[in-house]
Amino acid sequence: MPSEAALTNDAPLLLREDVATEMGGIARLTLNRPRQYNALSAGLMSALQAEIDSIAADPSVRAVIVEGAGRGFCAGHDLKELRAHSGDRDFFQAIFKQCSRLMTSITALPQPVIAKVHGIATAAGCQLVATCDLAVADEAAQFGTPGVNIGLFCSTPMVALSRAVPRKQAMEMLLTGDMVDAPEAQRLGLINRAVPAAALEEETLALARKVAGKSPLTLKIGKEAFYRQVEYGLVEAYAYAAQVMTTNMLARDAEEGIDAFIEKRKPQWQGR
Incomplete structure (x- = not known):
């Protein structure tokens, strides 16, 4: 069976760019499945895990930015991949265990991680935002845990979400599946800043540089x-x-x- 990269014209599932600063490097990690709104396939999670593990052992990296290619940040798990393994309990256990390890690795990473969010961040994509230490979003960005709408409660995204926003608001997002806009996400504490689209790059890099300048x-x-x-x-x-x-x-x-x-x-x- 061909690899996911082969099926997408050999485009890498994850892009990395290192930005030099006076005090140290900033690693920019870009989820690169734009046609799938950067859904977290097993392959993409493996690629992101490998970079996180590499960065953890690299003292020259002082901060990390996670962002998405194309029209959105991340739409969550790849539902087509999940349905292709219908009834396969072992696969489901493995994929959610893989995602949980990825999220805990981000939390355990010595360097601060900043989510740069545009478009949508839903389900496991919202989980990824909640897991990152800091988050800056385009004012037009939308956040949600809509699994309940398709009969799949966002139980693993709930872990990060419930630790980032107040309980009642987390439950409302989880039980209704309604989307939350960036200004409301900032009010709830899910993100740090909601900024105009034209300022997203500048604001995110400025925050990363400020953090990278610390010990x-x-x-x-x-x-x-x-x-x-x-x-x-x-x-x-x-x-x-x-x-x-x-x-x-x-x-x-x-x-x-x-x-x-x-x-x-x-x-x-x-x-x-």
């Missing part, structure tokens, strides 16, 4: 701590965070940052 060690420590502490109770969260701050305070970059602030100069990060 990579500090970002790694802080990102891991953020996602761990939100699962704890208040007392446990404070105890854990105090330990993290103690470890962070002993790092060379913390010493450098404090010295630079006192001396009114730009810090020189060493990542240690």
